Amino acid sequence: MGRKRRAQQSSQPFVQWTKENPAHEEYYRLQLGLEASELAAFLGKLREQLPVVFRLNPSEPRFRHVLSDPTRMPVLAGEVRLAPVAWYPDELAWQVQTTRSVLKREESSKALHSFITQASDAGLVTRQELVSMLPVLALDVQPGHNVVDLCAAPGSKSVQCAEQLQGRGLLLANDADPERAHMLIHQLHRASAAQVAITNHQAQFFPSLGSFLFDRVLCDVPCTGDGAMRKIPTKWKTWTERDAFGVHPLQLDILTRALALCKPGGLVVYSTCSLNPIENEAVVAAALKRRRAELVDLEGLFAARCPGLRVRQGLPVWKVLMRDKSATTPTEFFEVQPGQKVNGFAPKLTCFPDGECEALRRTVRIMPHDQDTGGFYIALFRVLEQEDTHVPEEKAARKGPERFVRLTAESPEYQELRECYGLSADLSPRQLLSVSESLKSKVFYVNRELADFLDQYLDSRLAFLSLGVRAFGKNREKGSKELCSFRLCQEALPFLSSFVTSRRVESSDQGLLQTLLRDRTIDLETRVDLASQLQERGYFVMRFTCCTPAVELVLLRHPNGRVSSMASDEDSAGLILLLGL
Numbered sequence: 001m002g003r004k005r006r007a008q009q010s011s012q013p014f015v016q017w018t019k020e021n022p023a024h025e026e027y028y029r030l031q032l033g034l035e036a037s038e039l040a041a042f043l044g045k046l047r048e049q050l051p052v053v054f055r056l057n058p059s060e061p062r063f064r065h066v067l068s069d070p071t072r073m074p075v076l077a078g079e080v081r082l083a084p085v086a087w088y089p090d091e092l093a094w095q096v097q098t099t100r101s102v103l104k105r106e107e108s109s110k111a112l113h114s115f116i117t118q119a120s121d122a123g124l125v126t127r128q129e130l131v132s133m134l135p136v137l138a139l140d141v142q143p144g145h146n147v148v149d150l151c152a153a154p155g156s157k158s159v160q161c162a163e164q165l166q167g168r169g170l171l172l173a174n175d176a177d178p179e180r181a182h183m184l185i186h187q188l189h190r191a192s193a194a195q196v197a198i199t200n201h202q203a204q205f206f207p208s209l210g211s212f213l214f215d216r217v218l219c220d221v222p223c224t225g226d227g228a229m230r231k232i233p234t235k236w237k238t239w240t241e242r243d244a245f246g247v248h249p250l251q252l253d254i255l256t257r258a259l260a261l262c263k264p265g266g267l268v269v270y271s272t273c274s275l276n277p278i279e280n281e282a283v284v285a286a287a288l289k290r291r292r293a294e295l296v297d298l299e300g301l302f303a304a305r306c307p308g309l310r311v312r313q314g315l316p317v318w319k320v321l322m323r324d325k326s327a328t329t330p331t332e333f334f335e336v337q338p339g340q341k342v343n344g345f346a347p348k349l350t351c352f353p354d355g356e357c358e359a360l361r362r363t364v365r366i367m368p369h370d371q372d373t374g375g376f377y378i379a380l381f382r383v384l385e386q387e388d389t390h391v392p393e394e395k396a397a398r399k400g401p402e403r404f405v406r407l408t409a410e411s412p413e414y415q416e417l418r419e420c421y422g423l424s425a426d427l428s429p430r431q432l433l434s435v436s437e438s439l440k441s442k443v444f445y446v447n448r449e450l451a452d453f454l455d456q457y458l459d460s461r462l463a464f465l466s467l468g469v470r471a472f473g474k475n476r477e478k479g480s481k482e483l484c485s486f487r488l489c490q491e492a493l494p495f496l497s498s499f500v501t502s503r504r505v506e507s508s509d510q511g512l513l514q515t516l517l518r519d520r521t522i523d524l525e526t527r528v529d530l531a532s533q534l535q536e537r538g539y540f541v542m543r544f545t546c547c548t549p550a551v552e553l554v555l556l557r558h559p560n561g562r563v564s565s566m567a568s569d570e571d572s573a574g575l576i577l578l579l580g581l
């Protein structure tokens, strides 16, 4: 989340919502068959705020050492405790034993709050609800896979997929809402973004890609979110059983499309942060009738992958419950029959169970009171047969304003970049793209797998909003006519550094690194040693060998003899945290 939005949120007065809704309580008593004591535990937990949880970025193992080092961590007082979640693989999920509002409010824990915020802004961790991490764990994304996340914004699961790909394979992160899709660009730019393309389509009409099918499809659909009441307390007031009937048809259409986009033998995960069978089991059962796929047993999968995690089997049968206007109490539900209208509304036939469907026991529901989380539902499909993936052209029509153009060995931009930065021949111009012919102010870098994909699909109906990582931007330095038109971007260094053979300098001076990270700029007059290395104006890569692995910064030497670091505030703060500078 951007700093501006965060500031706006934190200035909003804290509202104490009334966390009561008798209809919601009665609905879940009837629907999930909860005993009185369990119903009380369930509702009691839903009324509490969520604990603070974050996932470590596995590509930065040094951060785990920071978390385990009491000399590097803010001092925690009293009740506040920070520890890895026992059942999450490889100790990658960490939980603060307190709520977000306590963390922000109490003096003793404010330092920890700002520590986590800095780590999150620098991409060292992703703040994500624990249960929301489970669909990607189930999906078993492996390096080299082709993955599509059909409803991706704000992007925490896409980041998780990208982390698991480890730079190999490709990820299309899609969202129907253009504004929310743009949020993905920010969220994903740190997560091995060279393999990520962001697209903007309605998932149910996601264009056919001919013979190209995905190994993994993530389908975290829009839902009523009644499992997320701990995070969104307004739901206590607004909840009604009708909402689920409203989203069910779209959820089914998206899942149907997801199954069609996946290759035989590949996996599709379906998830919602709702506990309602109308959005969960009913959608899964109807999709199984439409497509050749089988459900994978998630209880067994999680028992093996996340020992200690408690999940509940999906329901083989459920009720379609509604209230009507003539009811004497607001909690008077009755069971609707297929085709029956209530106050002029009849739920879709796919909302109803078709007898007992035992296979649904392979899906799982995570209840908030089982391990202090939000509520969630997950189903995992293995696709058995390829189906016709065609969608009508007008529905999948390209909407995006961005046009990406691939550079070639002859492109003047490529020639200039080669000359200026000594780009080695190992970097294929196929992996560099600019935005539209007339606006060649940015150049993006994509990994080989995404470059291969774009060979076929760059000019297809796919509406790309962003491709790979920003590698070069327009050089806007004053009086820079004689310099290279492009500046090298810090965020692309992890990918491009090995191709940059000129304009490189090295230092083993930790003090210099610290100054550049903290003050962002130095005067060469005070650093004679550096002045001899940075005689030319323009952009350089400086490699600091005082840390392991070495740290690299893009530096700009100005005409007035000053040198600035091009690392963002967030990245600089992240490096300071990581290296203890």
Ligand SMILES: C[S@@+](CC[C@H](N)C(=O)[O-])C[C@H]1O[C@@H](n2cnc3c(N)ncnc32)[C@H](O)[C@@H]1O
Pocket (backbone or CB within 6 Å): 132, 150, 151, 152, 153, 154, 155, 156, 157, 158, 174, 175, 176, 177, 180, 201, 202, 203, 204, 220, 221, 222, 223, 250
């Ligand atoms: C539950 S949220 C996804 C959360 C996301 N997977 C994450 O982990 O950060 C659902 C998303 O679906 C998007 N959406 C709504 N209708 C859609 C549609 N027809 N096709 C694709 N995305 C849609 C919404 O804009 C929203 O961002």
